[in-house]
Amino acid sequence: MYGPPLSKTARKMMLLGSGELGKEVIIEAQRLGIETIAVDRYAHAPAMQVAHRSYVINMLDETELRALIETEKPDLIVPEIEAIATPELVRLEQEGYRVIPTATASRLTMDREGIRRLAAETLGLPTAKYAFADSLDELRQAVAEIGTPCVIKPIMSSSGKGQSVCRTPDDVDTCWSYAMEGGRAKKSRVIVEEFIRFESEITLLTVRSVSGTTFCAPIGHVQKDGDYIESWQPHEMSESQIADARHIAKTITDALGGAGIYGVELFLGQDKVYFSEVSPRPHDTGMVTMATQDLSEFALHVRAILGFPIPTVRLLTPGASHTLKAWRESADFAVGGLEKALAVPNTQVRVFGKPETKAGRRMAVALSTADTAEEARRLAAEAADALTMEYRG
């Protein structure tokens, strides 16, 4: 039981990270009468535009983060991105604050090393071979050990930032510089992963709530330069692939604990399912659930973290999502083509409202439904193609 937002007995939720995913989390929280606070590194972030109030801070700065949390005293702290001073969240949790799903889950998934070692070394889940490097010299050694082609990523980054494929040992210098420019924090550590020639890749949205662990229908997706372009649901899988995927998802989410939605990323190889990584929060490829499920991944996250039951999750229809990305930097631009995009049958568009563009920045997404996932992909692609980025400055 809780009072209305902005009252003394309101339940307060603070989002650390305020992008397109957080915006939907806040909308869902408000539907249940929660008071919402959006935080990010820049002003007018998408979730800030719908929250009760917002703050711009450096979330990687322990002192700034603690000061804000102690001022606001939120009932729920909900990390929305990786790049947060998570050791401080661990301390705050020990002092009685509630971090979603847990402070340890956000610390372990903050960098690729924590989660990879947990999955592969502690839990024995199948993953690509990997090694870590802190300098160009160490990277040369790591690449020699893993072999080429391999994938090189900053340990703290997301949406493919700083990630590249190293095809021959001659690429190492370029991959190193690219990783140094693309990482989210000023850390020079990178992971080198064996390149998996998977047949397809999926996100298995997994919810932990008072009702137990629930799996959504698998979401297939296509990524370009490490970032997602399109996703669809359901993705066709064999019985044994589904069993393996669920086993991996249950194992990793049980180990991380807490309540909320997790996006478990898996590669479907010819004879094996590999664990890739996991987001202890809604997943970008899961935006498709806004069109396909009775409860979207955002609604599920909010229900689970408020401690409410989730007796069922229903896939109402096959569907797909397709992103619109900016191709250059600008602070004076417009997203156009909505008239054309919305003329595509069974289609919706979400314009995130980000205040500035950057090359490769995701600005909007088209969501379509149809009788089959293939048809939905075609419709969502047509709608996203109709959307345009118009630059004035």
Ligand SMILES: Nc1ncnc2c1ncn2[C@@H]1O[C@H](COP(=O)(O)OP(=O)(O)OP(=O)(O)O)[C@@H](O)[C@H]1O
């Ligand atoms: N070892 C690998 N072998 C083959 N492809 C890979 C490998 N690692 C990553 N990829 C490709 O790059 C994509 C992005 O990788 P990853 O999920 O690790 O990066 P990310 O920056 O965390 O992205 P996001 O934040 O969108 O999840 C994967 O979905 C996959 O398509």
Ligand SMILES: NCC(=O)N[C@@H]1O[C@H](COP(=O)([O-])[O-])[C@@H](O)[C@H]1O
């Ligand atoms: N793959 C993770 C992901 O999609 N995260 C989403 O992107 C935002 C950052 O976007 P930005 O870099 O454009 O500010 C995050 O805040 C989150 O909503």
Ligand SMILES: [Mg+2]
């Ligand atoms: Mg990923």
